[in-house]
Amino acid sequence: MKLANLLSPDCTICAAPGNSKKNILEQISVLAANKISTSSAKELLNDLIDREKLSSTGIGKGIAIPHSKIDNTEQPVAVLITTDKAVDFDAIDNKPVDIFFALFVPEDSCQQHLETLASVAKYFSDKDNSKNVRRCTSADQLYRLVANG
Template sequence: MTLQDILLPDCTCCAISGSSKKRILDQICTIASDKISEHSPYELLESLVSREKLGSTGIGNGIAIPHGRLANAKSVVAVVVTTETPIDFDAIDNKPVDIFIALFVPEDACKEHLTTLQSIAKLFGNKQIAKQVRKCQSNEELFKLIQQNT
């Protein structure tokens, strides 16, 4: 499963404001909660924070892929946001992050989860894609750019 398969237009947000790791994760969970009715925004946040405690999901080059597993979730939900200014996210290269690709996956979907993470890492490993993402001026432009790059 690729990001393009699961990302919805209303789960794509361009140039949001956020001053901390927790604030960005809160905003991501608020966006995702509209799609995951069986879990509260707080439960979504807990799933992301639990994973972050194992090690930062900041993969370098200003990109993070926070992800969490959810009991009783029905489907995978992706949220892509960019921030107005990069924030400290404890990334592996110690650089601030301004592109976030968050995933919420059912607990029993391990294989699909790994495949999706690999496709995201491959897509955003292309520095040209990341550069284009950073230039997006609207949610719609960001969504279309991701959909065009399979």
């Protein structure tokens, strides 16, 4: 799935202040709740925290892909946040994270969920893409870069 089909400008933040894993997950949940009318920010946060308890979604190289399956929604929603400084996120390489691409997908879309996670991981595994994301200075620039990538 193309990232442009998932991400929207109002779910993209560049250089957000971030001081903890929970703080970043809270910011993600608030943005997503504005798009997912059937879930509150608190419910989305709890879903993300529960997923993180299974294993960290920090995939290494300063990147995390927090994700959750959501009941009562038909469309996947993505949130992209870069932080002004990297945050400890228990990533697999033990390095702090400054790029967060969160996904919320319908509960019954398991195959779509896996394909979407693979697409996001593939995009950010390209060193040039990650460098360009980190160079962005505005949410609009960040959104256009990733949506067109």
